[in-house]
Amino acid sequence: MLGLAKGLGYTFKRMTAKKVTHFYPDVPFPMPPRFRGIQHFSPEKCIVCNQCARICPTECIQLTGKPHPDPEKKGKIIDTYDINFEICILCDLCTEVCPTEAIVMTNNFELATYSRDELYKNLTWLDDNNTNVREEN
């Protein structure tokens, strides 16, 4: 009998205890600093070394380069850069391998869409995805 009373007392006290519910869609959820979210890509830093496309375990990165418009300079600049978020596993390898930090992770993670086509993100989209960029890459 004492056990029953104890149990009832405990649940009664819990009524006013602090709730653990997050108000996520109403209030943004702060992610931890090392969270691996959707990549941000800065085309001006890219040297078209292709390492990100080669290291990618799901082969979701496709990129093409073109010769530098200034004939004086050597090397290439980026022309197209697409990530397929249908298969991207956000593993951070592209960021780790990038020598110029042209591709970095952000803390954004909301990828839900009504069409699968919308999950192919191109260079401009990835460039504009410049909020909540991760501090250390």
Added chain:
Amino acid sequence: MRDLLQQTPSLGNALWFFLAAVVLLVILLGFVTYAIYFERKVIGWMQARIGPNRVGPLGLLQTVADVAKLLIKEDTRPKHADKALYALAPILAYAPAFAVLAVLPFTETLQFADLGIGILYYIALSGITVLGVITAGWASNNKYSLIGGLRSAAQMISYEVPLVMSVVGVVLMTGSMNLREIVLAQQDMWNFIPQFLGFAVFLVAAQAELNRTPFDLPEAESELVGGYHVEYSGFRFAMFMLAEYVYMFGMGAMVTILFFGGWLPIHPALSFIPGIVWFAVKLLLYVFLQFWLRATMPRPRVDQLMSFAWKVLLPVALLNILITAVVISYQSGMI
């Protein structure tokens, strides 16, 4: 209301009774809607959650939305179910739940039928619901439904015995089975003090009669999928849910009337508060107890359940009758 009851029957006052019953039904539906809402809220709070809060302000329209969804759902029926019984079962479960409310005196004057055998009427009619539950279990042609239905029948029949026996003490003290007179006899002291043993037995047995936690074995989700109403959907399922919550209202009213002095105030000095408010407060405290227990108690095993009814509750209830009878005989100078 009581003047109306004593008039000669005519078409005019039959219409009045019909309208009064409709008003009661509407109040009842409102009660059930917000009982479900507060059940989810209270259990949520006790589990460190906040409960429904998306539909309408503070989630107040959550149950309305749920019921609307149930009503527009397809009315499915298993292929080999017994057509007639399958359709009859929800009605058989719900109709007595509403019919028992007729004898409950909500205040001194607000009562739908002033029966001399109010208690017997309540208990006899609420027994019919078991029939609806078995019918549902059988007619669904589903083994889980059948197990749930039979469990429910075994449980409700077993617990009805201590339930009735625990009320006998109150009847002995009052010398009447009329619910109004039972309340009026509690002017000086509410029955739960002299009849504490009977009250305890009544509370436990009522919990089992209502099929609610910790005695919710007929609906044990984890072992029986959903109990006797597995195959029901749409408004038929809504009828079963409605019956469950209307019985909660009825049982709360019974506890209030039998043991907590119905519409009587705590102290005569507080009688400026209308009786219906006192009745509602006591009823709602009982309803809160239901939610509180549901958030606290685990469910016993089937064999523990049965032996508890016959080996613990029934002897205690009989002992209570014996003690009450001896005390009353002593007071009236028979011993």
